[in-house]
Every structure is written in structure tokens, then in C-alpha cells.
Amino acid sequence: MEEYFNISETRICKAVFPETLNANNSLFGGKAMQWMDEAAYISATRFTRQKMFTASTGKIKFLKPITPDSIIEVIARVIKAGPVRLKVSVQVFSENMYSHDRELAVESEFDMVSLNDKNQPQRIDYSSLQH
Template sequence: MNEEKIEKSITRIFKAVFPDSTNHYDTLFGGTAMHLMDEVAFITATRYSRQKMVTVSSDRIDFKMPIPAGTIIELVGKVSYTGNTSLKVRVDIFVEQMYSNDRQKAVSGEFTFVAIDDNKKPTKIN
């Protein structure tokens, strides 16, 4: 794996957790978390390869703790594996309290992407 490319492609996105993205327990919907994770993973994969990438699978996603409304989340994507036509991106979600320095890892998962050509066929990652 190309460590320099991996470091340059690390993607960090911050979001505030507002009530419109929470469930009846006042915590972030799991589906919303997965949506955001896939988006960060896609951006990371694209920044690494600079090619057309598509999600082919999501591996185990672990929800370690609920993410309450009124917090800030940081999603961090990093390439964890590169193959011939595919790569994996690990995404972690950290939750921060808005008015303190408390920060904890809340969710982790891995997403697999394949590089595709103009005919939507798998192609070698450059």
C-alpha cells in the first residue's frame, strides 16, 4: 500500500447532530450514521484512487455507543487495504460534546469499493 497516498486521502467531516436526524430516543438514526459513513468512505476512496469508485459492500459496522442530539460528530475515513481493482476504507465516527472536550469513538465500520471504467466494468486501481 502507498502510505503517502493513504495519508493524503484521509477524509474528515464534521457534523452537528440536530433533532431532525435523531430517533425517538433522541439519538442519531443508525441508518443516517451508515449513510454518512458510506459518503465519507466514497470520498476517501475517490481521493485515494482519483478514479470512478462504487461501493460493493459494507463490512461489520459496530455501534459502540449512542450519538445524542446536540453533539458534534467527526467522521474519519482512511484506506485500510488496497487490491488490484478494489480497496477498503475504515470509517470511524467520534462524538464530541459541544461544550466540553469529551470525545469518544461511537461507531466503526469498513466499506469495500471497486474502481470502474467508462463501461462500468472493474478496472485496475492506479
């Protein structure tokens, strides 16, 4: 199973442009959450190869403001697999475009649930993970 936790790791990089900034001249929190949800979804789908959806998120911790001229990297990885639900850790790192400064800026955990053909929750088919 550890192999599938490793395979689930998903990395998305984005540049912080003016249209993503809030009134405080930092990345709009909703935009960060959108990118985190996208990475969690991809991570869960890579793990199960089944239809997934976001059931809930843990507390989203905004640790550092993400400023203009930053590159962000969103890293998502399945950390726990249950019968219906996966827990995905998501971290957002911010790095200055013009230096090597990099720091953890946002983190949370997402609960992702498998869906059947009628878009209802279903048990995850772990037999499909076997080679």
C-alpha cells in the same frame, strides 16, 4: 504508496440536529451510515482519482449512542489497496458541543471498487499514482 494512504484521509464534521434523531432520541443509524459511506467514497476517490463505488461494508459496530447537542467527526482512510478493491476504515467520533468529551461511537470498514466508463468494475490504475 504510504503517501497515498495518508492523502486519502477524509474528515467530515456534522452537527446532530433534531431531524437526524430516531425515536430513542439518538442519531438515526441510517444517517450515520450515510455519512460513513460518503466519507469512504471520498477517501477512495482521493486515493485513486478514479470512479469508485461501495461494493460492501463490514460489520457496522454501533458502540455508543450519539445524542443531541453532539458534533460528530467521520474519519475515513484507505488501509488496504488491491488490484480492483480498496478497504477503507471509517470511524465516527462523537463529542459534546459544550464540553471536551469525545468518544468513538461507530466504526466499520468499506470495500470500494473502481469503475470504468461503462460503470463496470475495473482494475485500479496504480500507474496514475506515480509522480
